[in-house]
Amino acid sequence: MRRFFILAFLFILFFATAHEQKEQFILKPIGMISKVKESTKLILEKEYEPALQGLDKNSHVWVFWWFDRNDSVEKRSILQVHPCGNPENPLTGVFACRSPFRPNLIALSLCRILSVENNVVELEKIDAFDETPILDLKPYIPGYDSADDAVTSKWKR
Amino acid sequence: MRRFFILAFLFILFFATAHEQKEQFILKPIGMISKVKESTKLILEKEYEPALQGLDKNSHVWVFWWFDRNDSVEKRSILQVHPCGNPENPLTGVFACRSPFRPNLIALSLCRILSVENNVVELEKIDAFDETPILDLKPYIPGYDSADDAVTSKWKR
Numbered sequence: 001m002r003r004f005f006i007l008a009f010l011f012i013l014f015f016a017t018a019h020e021q022k023e024q025f026i027l028k029p030i031g032m033i034s035k036v037k038e039s040t041k042l043i044l045e046k047e048y049e050p051a052l053q054g055l056d057k058n059s060h061v062w063v064f065w066w067f068d069r070n071d072s073v074e075k076r077s078i079l080q081v082h083p084c085g086n087p088e089n090p091l092t093g094v095f096a097c098r099s100p101f102r103p104n105l106i107a108l109s110l111c112r113i114l115s116v117e118n119n120v121v122e123l124e125k126i127d128a129f130d131e132t133p134i135l136d137l138k139p140y141i142p143g144y145d146s147a148d149d150a151v152t153s154k155w156k157r
Numbered sequence: 158m159r160r161f162f163i164l165a166f167l168f169i170l171f172f173a174t175a176h177e178q179k180e181q182f183i184l185k186p187i188g189m190i191s192k193v194k195e196s197t198k199l200i201l202e203k204e205y206e207p208a209l210q211g212l213d214k215n216s217h218v219w220v221f222w223w224f225d226r227n228d229s230v231e232k233r234s235i236l237q238v239h240p241c242g243n244p245e246n247p248l249t250g251v252f253a254c255r256s257p258f259r260p261n262l263i264a265l266s267l268c269r270i271l272s273v274e275n276n277v278v279e280l281e282k283i284d285a286f287d288e289t290p291i292l293d294l295k296p297y298i299p300g301y302d303s304a305d306d307a308v309t310s311k312w313k314r
Binding site: 061 | 308
């Protein structure tokens with residue numbers, strides 16, 4: 001009987017560990033968006049300042065940020081929405097629109113750079129809230145990042 | 158003396174827990190890239206099939222994938238590189254180029270869609286390896302995702 005319990009315990013332990021090890025990736029915020037009056041800034045953690053070297057040679061930057069207001073199991077399991085929150089738009093998969101509800105809450109905005117100083121990037125504007133966590137920055141590369149003949153859905157606003 | 162040890166233990170426990178709670182976000186792969194001979198496919202987990210609804214109305218898609226070959230503490234702390242691996246290019250911050258070394262290993266590729274069927278999206282091509290984990294898909298929206306007057310650095314290949 002005791003042997004049975006030991007075996008059962010090891011069995012449960014094995015499956016609990018296997019479940020824990022399901023593949024996942026860890027993101028750490030690299031800074032925060034700051035919106036004060038007319039000014040929009042990316043304030044990076046001081047440790048990431050070297051990673052901005054040369055960004056001032058670019059006019060536009062991709063800002064990757066986190067839809068932090070939707071970070072719950074319930075919201076992350078929403079797979080279809082009416083785009084732009086308008087019920088007149090057909091029910092659409094979140095991978096077929098720019099919904100802020102999605103399994104991985106990565107947001108992407110193309111922004112014009114006004115200045116780069118120390119750990120701060122000043123932008124013309126961004127469609128994100130004040131104090132939103134930033135994940136990554138990449139320079140916008142015309143050609144590589146654009147498609148002249150692209151077709152997409154038109155939604156009612 | 159015993160009271161001291163109990164207090165010390167609680168103190169250590171508190172700080173260990175505080176350290177664990179440093180802000181981080183969890184990503185779960187939504188599928189894998191499959192490259193077999195000439196064919197490039199995004200094979201999504203079956204559970205995400207509803208999220209593709211309507212993607213076939215788009216000609217181009219942003220594919221967000223994970224630089225999984227660089228997922229180590231050492232590689233994720235590289236903040237400057239010579240772009241394109243060419244020492245003739247000036248040392249540049251990883252946020253000012255498209256280096257696969259970066260704190261958060263998010264990769265972004267603009268791809269032409271050939272077909273969308275069930276949980277599979279066939280692409281013309283993608284600059285990623287076979288079996289790379291996929292994080293997110295977003296439709297490419299001309300205008301919102303492009304800048305006609307953009308300026309960027311030119312690197313030697």
